[in-house]
Amino acid sequence: MKPALELTSVPPWAVAPSKPDADLSGTSWTVVAVGADADEIVETWCAQIISVRPDADLRIHRVDDAEAGVGAVSADLAGARVGWRLMIAGPAVECLRVRAHAVRLDVADDEMTVASTGVAVRRVQCVHCGVHTCAPAALEDTVGCSGCGRNLYVHYHVSRREGAHLGFMVDAERPAEATA
Structure with a gap:
């Protein structure tokens, strides 16, 4: 018998691709796009953010793998202030690694948004x-x-x-x- 996913530690976006809306509650954003399949999601997020915050402090990192994403998160987080948000898009396997790095740096779940492009x-x-x-x-x-x-x-x-x-x-x- 399979457990209800919400009763496990597996994020829903690690089981099925997801495209949540941008987190508009921030004052600055780091957006990490892992792989070309993440481009459409990132463009949508950026448009959503710019529509409510035309002067947004928006840092977009298009990377090939989680290692590069980890580096981008570390660099941006070093100068982050209250209101910073992390948004990650790409294959779930890569997003989990970037998210894990952020968790180890004490980024809270409500400061992160993840969109997965593949879960295989x-x-x-x-x-x-x-x-x-x-x-x-x-x-x-x-x-x-x-x-x-x-x-x-x-x-x-x-x-x-x-x-x-x-x-x-x-x-x-x-x-x-x-x-x-």
Whole structure:
């Protein structure tokens, strides 16, 4: 039986693509667009913000991956003041990593807006060896750990600080001889 998603730590945008409206409550914005598929969302957000704040302090970063997005967030957050907002658009696997970095820097959930352009790939952290494995997978699928080789069950849990789904050995409850 699948749990109700709202009772898990998995954000809805990590399961189905989403295009929320811009957060218009801020006074300045950092917008991170990961990949070309995020461009349309970012253009919509910018138009929404400019329509209510023509003089908005709006910093747009178009990046290829989460690492570059993390760098942009760090740079902009260093000079942020009250009212700063972070808006991230791109594949959920990349958005989770940028969001995790922001969480580690104490950015609150209500200061972030995330739009996902794709949810097919997941980053799964193995509870046995700690390695992160990226692979096409849905919740409840199994992926092979790139560290220890165990078959990991993709669980209904996302670490906010790691930006990864929890993965544990799918047949851990079976005796070793039954899995051989």
